[in-house]
Amino acid sequence: MAVCVDPKLTYLNDLGYNVLRLPREGIAPLGVIGADGTSKSWLGTLDQIWKSEITVPVAGPQQAAGAISGFCTSDLKLSAGLEILANALNGMFGGKAPDVSGEYHDAKSMQFELGNVTVSGIDPFVIGNYVAKGELAAQNPFVRRYFSGEKGTKALVISQVLLAKSVKVTGKKDASTTVNVNVPAIQAALSAKGGVTVSSSDSTSVTYENAVPLVFGFQVFEIAYTAGQWEFRGVKPSAAVSFSEYAEAASDSRPDLPIVNEAELVEIDFPQ
Numbered sequence: 001m002a003v004c005v006d007p008k009l010t011y012l013n014d015l016g017y018n019v020l021r022l023p024r025e026g027i028a029p030l031g032v033i034g035a036d037g038t039s040k041s042w043l044g045t046l047d048q049i050w051k052s053e054i055t056v057p058v059a060g061p062q063q064a065a066g067a068i069s070g071f072c073t074s075d076l077k078l079s080a081g082l083e084i085l086a087n088a089l090n091g092m093f094g095g096k097a098p099d100v101s102g103e104y105h106d107a108k109s110m111q112f113e114l115g116n117v118t119v120s121g122i123d124p125f126v127i128g129n130y131v132a133k134g135e136l137a138a139q140n141p142f143v144r145r146y147f148s149g150e151k152g153t154k155a156l157v158i159s160q161v162l163l164a165k166s167v168k169v170t171g172k173k174d175a176s177t178t179v180n181v182n183v184p185a186i187q188a189a190l191s192a193k194g195g196v197t198v199s200s201s202d203s204t205s206v207t208y209e210n211a212v213p214l215v216f217g218f219q220v221f222e223i224a225y226t227a228g229q230w231e232f233r234g235v236k237p238s239a240a241v242s243f244s245e246y247a248e249a250a251s252d253s254r255p256d257l258p259i260v261n262e263a264e265l266v267e268i269d270f271p272q
Contacts, residue, residue, distance in 0.1 A: 027042075113167070190208075219237070
């Protein structure tokens with residue numbers, strides 16, 4: 001039986017990245033996502049719960065992603081395309097953005113192109129060394145919930161993020177016919193946000209650009225405690241790993257886990 005895949009949750013999968021449903025700042029390598037069934041929550045960063053002999057790894061500077069910059073999606077159904085556009089604009093506005101969906105009323109599908117794409121990450125070997133030389137704060141209740149593997153829970157560690165400053169959107173009637181949109185009307189609707197610019201070389205393709213890069217995608221490894229030791233497992237990009245829960249929060253302040261002191265850090269002994 002064929003499996004229906006939601007394109008708005010998978011449009012970056014072929015590039016090796018999971019989709020961050022609401023593009024935004026603040027999602028970075030060493031971040032930890034707790035998965036509990038289909039629910040996913042931002043928990044904080046690994047260094048908040050792991051004390052190591054090794055200095056906390058720092059993500060490298062953003063590097064141009066030549067192979068990805070200019071990447072175009074396939075033609076997506078209008079409903080999925082409008083949701084991707086709305087999420088991108090909400091990320092640029094840092095909250096609820098004006099609705100421009102009405103300008104695409106003649107379209108049957110939409111195509112997206114990411115611009116000014118960069119990547120930033122921490123090598124998995126470096127993360128592994130940091131974990132191997134450290135101890136986990138096992139008394140933290142969130143740690144016990146997500147790091148023990150109980151009841152289908154998982155802890156996912158972000159190793160790399162994909163960022164972009166702009167999104168070029170083209171509405172289409174069919175595979176070979178684009179639709180005209182009212183670019184001045186879109187520009188007027190979005191004029192309330194000074195950091196967002198709208199441009200177009202014609203009346204069919206509109207580029208929405210933010211003042212700073214936003215995270216659109218990410219790569220993760222699952223961390224698990226098996227046979228008395230920690231191990232990392234590869235996680236294939238998929239709709240199931242797409243993340244939105246924390247990103248959709250109205251506040252920019254992260255629900256950070258409390259910082260623990262050295263006395264609270266113990267060697268974990270989860271039951272097998």
